[in-house]
Amino acid sequence: MPRLSIPELTQYERADLSVLPRKELEDLAWRFREIARTLANRLGEDSTTSSRPPSNDDPFRRGQRDGKPLAGQGQDDGEGQDATAPAAKDKAGKDKTPAKPPGKRPGMPGHWRRQPIVVSREIEHVPMVCEACQAALGVEHKGRHVSAHHVFELDRGDMGLQVTAARHSYFAASCACGHETVARPGVGLCSQIEGRKRDLHLSERCLVGPMLAIFIAALALRFRLSRLKVREFLLDWLGLELGVATINRCIHEFGRASEPVVEELIEEVRAAEVVHLDETPWYQQGTLLWLWVAVTANTVVYRIGSRCKENLVALIGHAFLGWMVTDGYMAYRDHPRRQRCLAHLIRKGLALAEGYYGPGSAFGRDLVRDLRRLIERVRDGDNDAAIRRLVARIKWNCQCNEHEIEQKVRALAREILNDWEAVIAFVAEPLLSPTNNDAERALRHAVIARRISFGTRTDEGSRFYAAGLSVIDTCRKRGVDPWTYGRDLIAAARKGSSLPGIPARLAA
Ligand SMILES: [Zn+2]
Secondary structure, three states, X not given: OOOOOOHHHHHOOHHHHHHOOHHHHHHHHHHHHHHHHHHHHHHHOOOOOOOOOHHHOOOOXXXXXXXXXXXXXXXXXXXXXXXXXXXXXXXXXXXXXXXOOOOOOOOOOOOOOOOOOOEEEEEEEOOOEOOOOOOEOOHHHEEEEEEEEEEEEEEEOOOOEEEEEEEEEEEEEEOOOOOEEEOOOOEEEEEOOOOOOOOEEEEOOOOEOHHHHHHHHHHHHHOOOOHHHHHHHHHHHHOOOOOXXXXXXXXXXXXXXXXXXXXXXXXXXXXXXEEEEEEEEEEEOOEEEEEEEEEOOOOEEEEEEOOOHHHHHHHHOOOOOOEEXXXXXXXXXXXXXXXXXXXXXXXXXXXXXXXXXXXXXXXXXXXXXXXXXXXXXXXXXOOHHHHHHHHHHHHHHHHHHOOOOOHHHHHHHHHHHHOHHHHOHHHHOOOOOOOOHHHHHHHHHHHHHHHHHOOEOOHHHHHHHHHHHHHHHHHHHHOOOHHHHHHHHHHHHHHOOOOOOOOOOOOO
């Protein structure tokens, strides 16, 4: 069926039907039955019964059908796309037979590096201070060779990228006091999860140097490549062979190092004058969660969690005093200083204007025209009287339609009246923008990533993903190079030294 232009829908009033001859009435009823059947069929279609992509499926109805595998089951890395694998969770979320875990089966032969490491630099570490008496040591005190490891590092030249390998050697040094001090690679942050075979410990004893690690994190987080694609990219374009686990480790190291920085960013969000908030569905191992975002003038913070209010509180705290710009979602409703996103209301008005709502369509058209005009007039700083008249007309228009017969028309008019202060807050408050575009734009990137990867797999992965994106986007918003900053952040987190904060906006 083409775009529904069905004359029958607008042509007949109830009174007309009573005078129609029986034969015509029957024909009419049959035509309506065909329309209803086509629409009902189309409404029931999803990615399993039509050529629509799975990303189009209703997030609330995912996996409801019996025997239908949960979309996004273990596809984070493009692995395990075995269509015959049984769904791991049924409707109630109870575990059935668990899906095959990722990685090597126990007892299978291992893989080894096929590439020899060609070392181009030797870096020696000699203790500088005696552990016992704090006397100065140095190269002249270099004693026995204690340990060594290789580090691949990415040299980021003016117009080129090159991977080089360095050999880090650690030495002992003897002091005049008789104590022998041994130099060791630094050990920093860690991430522990109960029951996991091996926890993530950030350490300088690592095959991948900080610049290469942040490059890998950039490919995954900013350029949305799966772990397997990152491996392919490194091998094909830089001639570097790394395993998926090493690549995953780099991405997680950046996420772990970002977490303390995000704590500080959250404090900045809570002190902001205006914060834009939004949320979008997110999947964690097929379970529906929400990705929240809070955007201020120079900070972006993401958070993955449920849709309940505690996640909102985690972002902006209990005592947020500034202005919020939001959509109509209930969790935001009880905040007193709030601007409702007018783009959402305009879209709803357009739906009325273009639908079959009789006089309600005229309400939709007027509403869209008046809201757009209001946004323009406030932006251009027109005189107050004209703006006041326009505001009064919008309110009057809604009051005229709040008892309209059509449910959708009534609902929109009431929605605007119930939230009236938040709809027109931007008229009096020059700080506010009338739409929530800042937050929606911030979510776009993650929405595309979700469509490619079907979300994250674990709590830890979700936390690290949100933290990493927060740091990258905040850097971009402040005009700071995220990758230089990220390199320093990873280096500090591995060493165990204090983490650098994201500099405030650089002067243009
Ligand atoms: Zn000493």
